[in-house]
Amino acid sequence: MRVLVTGATGYIGGRLVPRLVEAGHEVRAIVRRPERLRTVPWARDVEVVGGDLTDAAAVDAAMRGIDTVYYLVHSMGGRGDFEDVELEIAGNVAESARRSGVGRIVYLGGLHPGEGELSRHLRSRVRVGEVLMSSGVPTIVLQAGVIIGSGSTSFEMIRHLTEVLPYMPAPRWVRNFIQPIAVRDVLHYLVAAARVPERVNRTFDIGGPDVLRYGQLMNGYAVEAGLRQRPIAALPVLTPWLAGQWVNLVTPIPRRLAVPIIESLQFDCVARDHDIDRVIPPPAGGLTPYRRAVRLALERERAGEVETSWQNTEVVGAPSDPLPSDPEWAGYRVYTDVRERECSAPAASLWSVIEGVGGTNGWYSFPLAWAIRGWIDKLAGGVGLRRGRRDPARLRAGDAVDFWRVERVAPPGDRPGFLRLRAEMRVPGRAWLEMSAEPAGQGSRYRQRAVFFPRGLAGRLYWWAVFPFHGIVFAGMANRITSEAEAGPSSTGAEVTNR
Known part of the structure; x- marks a missing residue:
């Protein structure tokens, strides 16, 4: 199968591409800066094309001869009009996929509550999924919550908050229920989605086997890291914005990444159904429990085997042009x-x-x-x-x-x-x-x-x-x-x- 991956320089995309190659697919990746993929281990196994997803002509060129498109781009901060930009990009990809006769779009969105007002970033993810599903091209939207893996933003935030603070004054959302999922299980669903029958066009919630409070995620990390469990006090006064400043100061996570994550934690984020099991069976051996996912992430980091990391996310507002000659x-x-x-x-x-x-x-x-x-x-x-x-x-x-x-x-x-x-x-x-x-x-x-x-x-x-x-x-x-x-x-x- 011929596959196009957008977001191949990102945390999930950089891990998905070699697994698609291993599964026997012919993979093409469209990136703004092809030089960023020249030194990755799988560079010779894929076709890399340069192009911006806001450029309809570039998207059309990348889409030629493609059977399945993976849509893995999402803004985590930056310009105030990011919602409009994301809808424009999604529209370009959706329309190009329809014109090119693509048989399947796979999109990784965010797990969210069924009711209540969503944060801007979760709202944008929902709208992007709707644009893709209304394109006329059968689309699978996989909605994942907190992703646990070596180098993931969510994992790093949990780790640094737990390691730095022996006592954690925290916002009320530490009591909210979260359904984390191991990055290996996210990749399992993404790879398998390419072979789902074309008639399927809908969203699917995906999550690991554990439903925990956010505070339990932190203390679960503490146990696996050999630390004492942290007493956590939920305070009613910390707004998402203030909590973002706090996370920015005590962890390496910059404010522009911390605030969207915290905003998404204001409500319980638990899978509302398990319909995905009828379309894509769970991995052999079952889904990965939370503490085992933490253990695996720590082992990978200690062994120096981190494939991709939040660290390599582009920083909005930083210089974007290469040094002129x-x-x-x-x-x-x-x-x-x-x-x-x-x-x-x-x-x-x-x-x-x-x-x-x-x-x-x-x-x-x-x-x-x-x-x-x-x-x-x-x-x-x-x-x-x-x-x-x-x-x-x-x-x-x-x-x-x-x-x-x-x-x-x-x-x-x-x-x-x-x-x-x-x-x-x-x-x-x-x-x-x-x-x-x-x-x-x-x-x-x-x-x-x-x-x-x-x-x-x-x-x-x-x-x-x-x-x-x-x-x-x-x-x-x-x-x-x-x-x-x-x-x-x-x-x-x-x-x-x-x-």
Whole structure:
């Protein structure tokens, strides 16, 4: 079967694609930035096409010859008109699928109560499902609640709230009932949906075998993580907005992701029927209980086997354009900070230090300054420095590294090893950080360049305000990276976390 996947760079899409390939399907993925998929393990097994889902012509081109479409895109924050944008995108996909003779659309929506006012994000998901089901193309809408898996936003929020707070003052929604589902079970339903008979056109609730209060989810995590269970006090005064600020400050989850999740927890979210069992049988061995799903997620993280993560979700409001080539800077105000160092270690050793930057390894200089910058970003509603990275040793294009995004990564070979990071912290302008490792004689040469395009007067004042720290932060970073490479592997790793 020929399958088109939208949202292949997302948390679910990035895990679904290789499973569709394994199931024997021919997979095509449409993404705005094809370079983000060039280094994923399954890149050679699929056809990747570039295109924006708001562009009807691009959607039509991607839809040619397709039997089944997976619709896995959804906005978690950002512009105030996101509901209109999502309906426009859904309409483009639905109309194109109808014109192209597609036999099935599969959409992953959100579990929601049958009555009462929904949050904007849940309401938008419901409306998108309605647009797809009214397209004339048979559509299956799978409505899932809290998804538990290594790297999922919901799992990370539960984990950090539980680990950080020995006592949890919480909003009333911690008493609401939730039906979590393991990510492996979500993927089971998604893969199987491609082969459901075409006459089926409806929504299906999906959930795991446990119905728990949100507070029980937190203490269930505590048990599996070897922590003491947390006393939880439900307070009537915390609104979703205030709770979002609280989650933003005490966890790595940015406000724009925390608020929609919290808004969706204002009511009980439990599957209202189990009709899905008549169409798609449960996985062999049954659905995954909540605590086992937590245990599996922790095992995957400890083994460094996180396939996809919330960390790599695009940050709305962050610079979205790649760094222009130097000649295109003409006519723009651009500030740069360039550092070069000779290194006695080979380029491969220098590159291993560069590729390990961020996360638990830190930034190799003035950790207090980096920590303060991270807290300032969190207070401004950004992702902060605690977002970490998907893999402790390897990077690929599109990965998040704390408050940076990997724009380009190329290990050393015929050319120097090169890493470019695009800033996603809140700054009045656009910023990048580049690092490279080039063979030079018996050793190597390290080159580091920070680039900043200021926005208005605020951007210029920002650059000059932080300029005095560059001599400490950037120079120290260049010195420490080269010294780490020269010292060898024994000096890297756990010790770097203190830098």
